[in-house]
Amino acid sequence: MPLRLSYTPHTLKFKFDARTSRGAITAHQVYYLKLWQEEEQAIVGTGECAPLAGLSIDYRPELEQKIKEVTRLVNTGAVSLQAGTPFPEALDLEAWPALRFALETALLDLQQGGRHLFYDNAFSRGKRGVPINGLIWMGEPDFMRQQIERKLGEGYDCLKLKIGGLDFRQELEILQRIRETADASKLTVRVDANGAFSPQEAYKKLERLAKYDIHSIEQPIKQGQEEDMAELCAYSPIPIALDEELIGVQRMDRKITLLEGVKPQYIILKPTLVGGFAACTEWIRLAEERGIGWWMTSALESNVGLNAISQFTANFTTNLPQGLGTGQLYHNNIDSPLEIEQGHLWYRGSKAWGDTD
Numbered sequence: 001m002p003l004r005l006s007y008t009p010h011t012l013k014f015k016f017d018a019r020t021s022r023g024a025i026t027a028h029q030v031y032y033l034k035l036w037q038e039e040e041q042a043i044v045g046t047g048e049c050a051p052l053a054g055l056s057i058d059y060r061p062e063l064e065q066k067i068k069e070v071t072r073l074v075n076t077g078a079v080s081l082q083a084g085t086p087f088p089e090a091l092d093l094e095a096w097p098a099l100r101f102a103l104e105t106a107l108l109d110l111q112q113g114g115r116h117l118f119y120d121n122a123f124s125r126g127k128r129g130v131p132i133n134g135l136i137w138m139g140e141p142d143f144m145r146q147q148i149e150r151k152l153g154e155g156y157d158c159l160k161l162k163i164g165g166l167d168f169r170q171e172l173e174i175l176q177r178i179r180e181t182a183d184a185s186k187l188t189v190r191v192d193a194n195g196a197f198s199p200q201e202a203y204k205k206l207e208r209l210a211k212y213d214i215h216s217i218e219q220p221i222k223q224g225q226e227e228d229m230a231e232l233c234a235y236s237p238i239p240i241a242l243d244e245e246l247i248g249v250q251r252m253d254r255k256i257t258l259l260e261g262v263k264p265q266y267i268i269l270k271p272t273l274v275g276g277f278a279a280c281t282e283w284i285r286l287a288e289e290r291g292i293g294w295w296m297t298s299a300l301e302s303n304v305g306l307n308a309i310s311q312f313t314a315n316f317t318t319n320l321p322q323g324l325g326t327g328q329l330y331h332n333n334i335d336s337p338l339e340i341e342q343g344h345l346w347y348r349g350s351k352a353w354g355d356t357d
Contacts, residue, residue: 002038003081003110005074007031007049007067008357012302012330018137025053028300028330031067032356035074035081035106036114045110046356047102048305050272056299057248058096066096070103083107094250097275104276105308116307116336116353123314129344130314132325133158133190138165144174152181155342158188158215158321164196168205175212184213188321195222195244202232210237216266219243230262239265243297246283247273255283259290267292268323272299277312284316297323303336304356310338310345 010030017024030050036043049067051059058066070091073079079088081103087093093100108118122128134151136144136159144161151159159178163171178189189212197205197220206220216239221228223245233240242264249255259267267287269280280296287294296313298306310324324345327338335354339346 002077003074004036004038004041005071005106006034007071008034009064010302010332010356012300013332014329015331016137016139018300018329028052030302030305031064031102032304033067033102033106034356035103035110037110043110043114045106045108045114046116046304047104047106047109047308048301049098049102050299050301050305051098052273052299055244055247056098056273058098063096063099067099070099081107083111093275097247097279098272100279101271101276101305104278105305108277108308116304118308118311119315121311121314124311124347124349126347126349128314129341129346130310130324131158131319131321131343132156132340132345133160133188133321133323134343135159135323135325136161138162141166141170141174145177148174148178152187154340157186157343158190160190160192160323162194163191164193168208172208172212175209175214179212188215189213190215190218192218192243193220195219197221199225199228199232202228203235206232206236206238214238216241218268219245223247226258226262229264233262233264241266241268243268243270250275250279252282252286255286259286259292263290264292267294269294269296270299271296271309271312272301272305280312293320294318295320295322298326300326300329302330303327303334303338307336307338307347310347 010032012028012030014026017026030048033047033049035045053059079090112118117124123130134156136147191214199221202220218241249258269283271277271280284294296309298309306327313322325340334356337348337351339348
């Protein structure tokens with residue numbers, strides 16, 4: 001039965017200026033893709049295309065034109081889509097990972113009845129929550145301290161701090177205050193530099209950060225400096241997680257070369273940035289074969305994308321807190337059954353989904 005595809009733009013508005021070392025963002029442009037069978041319009045599969053400015057390789061002016069082209073190819077029958085199979089070469093999606101993720105999840109949703117239920121697991125059945133880290137955004141010290149106090153009060157036992165945007169001494173003072181409140185046996189602390197350190201200064205900064213029992217640091221230096229990153233991974237007093245380093249790495253041989261050359265302790269997987277669940281599954285297999293840990297993180301999608309990522313994550317056995325606590329960032333997020341309770345993300349199936357039209 002022929003498939004039909006449509007899309008709807010939506011501008012997500014942050015509740016505050018979301019700052020990283022790359023700058024601040026106040027809005028996030030996303031597109032909701034909808035797939036249905038021509039003769040069964042009541043069942044619609046939904047996916048979210050949400051590339052990030054300054055980070056995603058498909059955040060560019062031609063994105064909407066590319067979505068229109070894919071829509072035309074599907075609606076004219078020039079290509080045939082099927083869940084669980086590679087996309088037709090005619091779609092030319094290699095350079096469009098966010099769009100690939102959106103199509104993949106829309107197909108999965110349609111296959112499962114268009115109910116935002118992608119996988120049957122304990123999370124999607126509401127039987128088990130996924131442990132998540134509490135995300136602390138960059139800002140003035142008082143703003144960061146307020147976030148930390150709120151997250152601790154909400155029951156999180158893992159915090160992730162964005163660093164690299166303030167004076168380094170101020171960031172160390174914030175970490176000192178956290179450790180005065182809770183030691184490493186009670187609270188796991190991760191930091192994310194988003195590539196803010198130079199290779200020349202990185203090791204000394206890692207030594208100073210290590211005094212605060214840091215679990216891991218994401219992307220201490222900018223991606224594309226693999227020799228420097230490999231040296232850091234070999235000698236760092238803090239385990240290093242690759243994040244931006246994975247963006248744009250598509251071929252299997254290139255993934256293997258990166259993992260075996262850099263030898264990180266962890267990798268961070270964002271389906272929107274690396275090209276969807278099939279790509280993430282390949283990264284996970286390659287990492288686990290080499291003794292490299294991993295966790296999943298959202299890329300600031302709305303609840304539509306976050307829900308799909310959370311259900312996918314729940315298919316794996318891992319006790320590490322995941323980076324899936326971003327559903328409360330927006331004024332105009334899509335209503336969903338996702339809830340956070342005591343540092344865990346839950347799917348409450350009794351709650352209704354909002355409209356993406």
